Amino acid sequence: MNRARQALRQPVAAMHRVREAPAQPAPAPLPGTLAHDALTGLSAQPKRLPSKYFYDTRGSRLFEQIMRLPGYYPTRVEAALLRTHAEALLAEAAPGDAPIELLELGCGDGSKTLTLCRAWLKAGATLVYRPMDISPQALDRLGARMARQLPLLPVRPLCGDYFQTWPIPQAHRRQVALFLGSNLGNFTDAEAHRFLRRVRVHLRPGDSLVLGLDLRKDPHTVLAAYDDPEGVTAAFNLNLLTRLNRELGMDFAPEAFRHYASYCPLQGVARSYLVSQAQQTVHSRVLGLAFHFEAGEVIHTEQSQKYERAGVQAMVEACGFAMGAWIEDRALPYALVVCRAE
Numbered sequence: 001m002n003r004a005r006q007a008l009r010q011p012v013a014a015m016h017r018v019r020e021a022p023a024q025p026a027p028a029p030l031p032g033t034l035a036h037d038a039l040t041g042l043s044a045q046p047k048r049l050p051s052k053y054f055y056d057t058r059g060s061r062l063f064e065q066i067m068r069l070p071g072y073y074p075t076r077v078e079a080a081l082l083r084t085h086a087e088a089l090l091a092e093a094a095p096g097d098a099p100i101e102l103l104e105l106g107c108g109d110g111s112k113t114l115t116l117c118r119a120w121l122k123a124g125a126t127l128v129y130r131p132m133d134i135s136p137q138a139l140d141r142l143g144a145r146m147a148r149q150l151p152l153l154p155v156r157p158l159c160g161d162y163f164q165t166w167p168i169p170q171a172h173r174r175q176v177a178l179f180l181g182s183n184l185g186n187f188t189d190a191e192a193h194r195f196l197r198r199v200r201v202h203l204r205p206g207d208s209l210v211l212g213l214d215l216r217k218d219p220h221t222v223l224a225a226y227d228d229p230e231g232v233t234a235a236f237n238l239n240l241l242t243r244l245n246r247e248l249g250m251d252f253a254p255e256a257f258r259h260y261a262s263y264c265p266l267q268g269v270a271r272s273y274l275v276s277q278a279q280q281t282v283h284s285r286v287l288g289l290a291f292h293f294e295a296g297e298v299i300h301t302e303q304s305q306k307y308e309r310a311g312v313q314a315m316v317e318a319c320g321f322a323m324g325a326w327i328e329d330r331a332l333p334y335a336l337v338v339c340r341a342e
């Protein structure tokens with residue numbers, strides 16, 4: 001039931017989180033679960049929800065649509081860089097002719113990597129492609145596509161958490177890890193450092209990590225990427241509430257919230273929010289709790305960091321890498337960065 005309209009007629013809750021009276025007290029959710037993160041995030045001031053929960057089945061489809069939007073430049077620009085600079089990337093990330101184990105952290109639909117692998121095979125590299133993803137369905141789809149479009153490429157997927165499934169390095173092979181799509185930018189600074197350090201621990205000297213990173217540019221261009229007139233990013237953001245309704249027995253009325261995107265050119269951060277359109281109280285059957293929203297109150301749902309070269313160099317060096325090649329699109333600033341494990 002839509003509590004937004006009902007809440008307008010109720011007295012303002014004194015607290016932002018109210019314990020309901022369940023038949024049985026709800027058990028404390030385990031850290032790292034949606035229940036735990038929603039409980040913590042919706043009890044915080046300001047409220048927040050982690051962006052990793054965007055990607056349920058519908059959210060993943062909406063993200064595929066976002067990547068095709070005219071205003072969402074990162075996917076297009078990165079694909080063009082990989083296509084144009086594939087050979088330079090090979091020489092920088094995997095010099096010499098040792099066989100390469102190409103690990104892709106988060107596999108997507110594989111279209112960009114397909115182009116890269118095709119060019120590397122053509123340049124004479126010996127290559128095994130190891131897409132890593134939490135979703136077995138995504139890996140199956142990708143495997144089928146690769147088999148159809150590049151049958152000469154050996155593909156050996158790894159399903160699960162990157163760091164738990166990371167393959168043991170073999171003496172004669174060089175590992176090259178790919179972390180594309182400016183996915184690093186969705187982490188906080190501390191999370192990005194922790195992630196890079198963990199990658200570094202798994203690589204040996206001579207191995208490398210290739211990052212695709214969105215860079216600072218005209219703020220209007222960045223903002224347009226997160227606030228499309230087609231409304232796809234809004235639907236993607238609001239889908240988070242539908243997911244909470246389904247998985248935590250919540251009664252969010254998505255139409256009582258509105259997508260809001262901002263970009264701070266000083267910090268180089270795009271942020272997305274859901275803004276409560278009325279004073280309302282939302283309940284969770286699973287958590288046995290109610291959460292109060294003032295009209296205009298926001299849930300912070302995503303941040304997308306836009307980088308600059310000096311900051312990237314400091315970050316990768318602090319995490320045990322040496323910065324190698326920096327391949328940049330100057331028209332719509334975006335970079336492929338080779339980070340060498342030394």
Ligand code: AVI
Pocket residue numbers: 066074181182183184185186225226233302303304
């Ligand atoms: C996956 N990630 C890098 C995208 C980004 O640009 O931050 C997710 C996204 N959110 C809204 N549009 C795209």
